[in-house]
Amino acid sequence: MSVIRTDVAIVGAGMAGAALAALLAAQGLDVLLCDAGEPQAALPRVPTAIADVDSRVSAINMASRGVLDEAGAWSALPDAVRCAYQAMRVWEEDGTGRIGFDAADIGASALGFIVENRWITAALLRVLATQPRVQLRGRETLVSLRLPEEPGRPVQLQFASGLAVQAALAVGADGAQSSVRSLCGIEAPSRDTGQSAIVATIRTSGSHAHTAWQRFLQSGPLALLPLAALPGGHAASIVWSADAPVAERLLALDDTAFLQALTRASESCCGEVLEITPRLAFPLRQLHAASYTAPGVALVGDAAHVIHPLAGQGINLGFADVRVLAEEIARARGRGEPLASPDALARFARRRRGENASMLAAMQGFQRLFGDTHPAVRLVRNFGLGAVDRLAPLKRAFMREAMGFRQTPTLQR
Ligand SMILES: Cc1cc2nc3c(=O)[nH]c(=O)nc-3n(C[C@H](O)[C@H](O)[C@H](O)COP(=O)(O)OP(=O)(O)OC[C@H]3O[C@@H](n4cnc5c(N)ncnc54)[C@H](O)[C@@H]3O)c2cc1C
Numbered sequence: 001m002s003v004i005r006t007d008v009a010i011v012g013a014g015m016a017g018a019a020l021a022a023l024l025a026a027q028g029l030d031v032l033l034c035d036a037g038e039p040q041a042a043l044p045r046v047p048t049a050i051a052d053v054d055s056r057v058s059a060i061n062m063a064s065r066g067v068l069d070e071a072g073a074w075s076a077l078p079d080a081v082r083c084a085y086q087a088m089r090v091w092e093e094d095g096t097g098r099i100g101f102d103a104a105d106i107g108a109s110a111l112g113f114i115v116e117n118r119w120i121t122a123a124l125l126r127v128l129a130t131q132p133r134v135q136l137r138g139r140e141t142l143v144s145l146r147l148p149e150e151p152g153r154p155v156q157l158q159f160a161s162g163l164a165v166q167a168a169l170a171v172g173a174d175g176a177q178s179s180v181r182s183l184c185g186i187e188a189p190s191r192d193t194g195q196s197a198i199v200a201t202i203r204t205s206g207s208h209a210h211t212a213w214q215r216f217l218q219s220g221p222l223a224l225l226p227l228a229a230l231p232g233g234h235a236a237s238i239v240w241s242a243d244a245p246v247a248e249r250l251l252a253l254d255d256t257a258f259l260q261a262l263t264r265a266s267e268s269c270c271g272e273v274l275e276i277t278p279r280l281a282f283p284l285r286q287l288h289a290a291s292y293t294a295p296g297v298a299l300v301g302d303a304a305h306v307i308h309p310l311a312g313q314g315i316n317l318g319f320a321d322v323r324v325l326a327e328e329i330a331r332a333r334g335r336g337e338p339l340a341s342p343d344a345l346a347r348f349a350r351r352r353r354g355e356n357a358s359m360l361a362a363m364q365g366f367q368r369l370f371g372d373t374h375p376a377v378r379l380v381r382n383f384g385l386g387a388v389d390r391l392a393p394l395k396r397a398f399m400r401e402a403m404g405f406r407q408t409p410t411l412q413r
Pocket residue numbers: 011012013014015016017034035036037057058059060117140141142143173174175176177178179180197199239282300301302303309311312313314315316317318
């Protein structure tokens with residue numbers, strides 16, 4: 001049986017894996033990118049109705065936009081599929097607490113962009129198709145992985161098709177159920193948030209005003225994320241996270257009753273909700289891998305951490321992992337070290353773990369804080385949101401963090 005030898009084997013051609021392949025190919029490395037599914041490089045149709053918009057979208061912060069730019073994919077996204085949001089409005093069901101963020105307050109033109117996940121992946125895969133050093137293979141499911149017995153030896157990967165691969169570095173970008181992670185014996189403690197997220201695309205009677213709206217209901221947060229205007233009117237994507245029994249009741253409603261519930265729950269922030277695509281639901285778990293590395297192996301994106309979508313940070317953290325791993329590989333090579341040197345992998349893990357852990361903890365805290373009906377907690381919540389809203393420097397710091405501009409620590413060289 002033939003064996004493919006490569007510098008880097010990436011398992012998983014989702015947003016994180018495809019972005020990493022593009023950054024590493026630009027460094028002149030040979031990359032093999034494998035996915036169990038059938039990766040689609042053809043760009044989807046530019047939407048003309050809400051039915052054309054996939055309900056899996058991401059709020060891409062400015063740091064992630066930079067990664068996509070560096071990967072050569074940002075310019076492949078037409079304006080009609082990347083909707084800038086210039087403001088955020090966050091308020092709660094139960095009280096007077098509210099807070100607003102405006103890009104103009106920090107001299108920025110936007111806080112981020114709402115983009116369909118499949119557009120991001122397709123734009124990245126199109127870049128990869130022009131890279132002679134990248135081999136993309138679909139329908140390749142990883143089934144076994146052998147770690148090197150000594151430093152400098154390759155990682156050996158085996159796929160269900162019989163494909164055998166030897167790589168100086170293997171990367172797990174294979175999502176929440178990562179096979180790379182489990183085959184390396186890395187534990188991944190996970191927590192059921194008790195909530196499910198309902199996603200769909202909606203048409204509304206009023207404009208979203210290029211604002212990301214989020215209302216904290218007692219049963220969980222409801223987000224309305226702006227999409228580019230369609231010929232039929234204003235469009236937005238919803239992520240309605242709710243305690244599982246509430247989510248089940250919402251899913252059981254017919255479309256008319258759901259539209260009414262949604263208009264009420266959003267306090268008509270974008271006017272009346274007039275139309276909706278079929279609703280999809282995702283159970284929400286948080287997960288954090290006990291380690292991001294094994295000898296010759298690194299984990300990025302959801303393979304390393306899965307976070308509640310309430311702050312729209314999942315793939316933003318994933319793109320930050322990708323950027324830092326690419327930087328550490330470049331640094332190792334610049335010093336004449338092997339690209340999977342234990343030092344390079346340790347630096348990658350140190351630079352990413354803290355930021356990801358604090359974001360995971362913050363999401364858990366938010367969920368508790370806004371789900372609590374105790375009067376004292378409600379008072380603190382109302383006071384806290386109002387106080388932060390009035391403190392311009394603190395607000396600016398929050399905004400820079402949400403845009404991905406917290407300095408990921410650079411370690412001593
Ligand atoms: C409702 C919801 C809303 C969200 N909103 C946002 C948001 O606004 N902003 C944001 O930043 N994040 C958001 N997220 C999170 C974001 O969607 C994820 O973080 C992101 O999709 C993870 O990308 P990934 O490339 O790491 O993994 P995945 O997208 O899971 O890709 C993994 C790939 O690996 C492949 N694979 C799996 N196993 C194998 C195997 N054994 N062999 C070969 N291939 C394999 C799969 O086929 C897949 O293509 C949201 C998540 C949810 C659920």
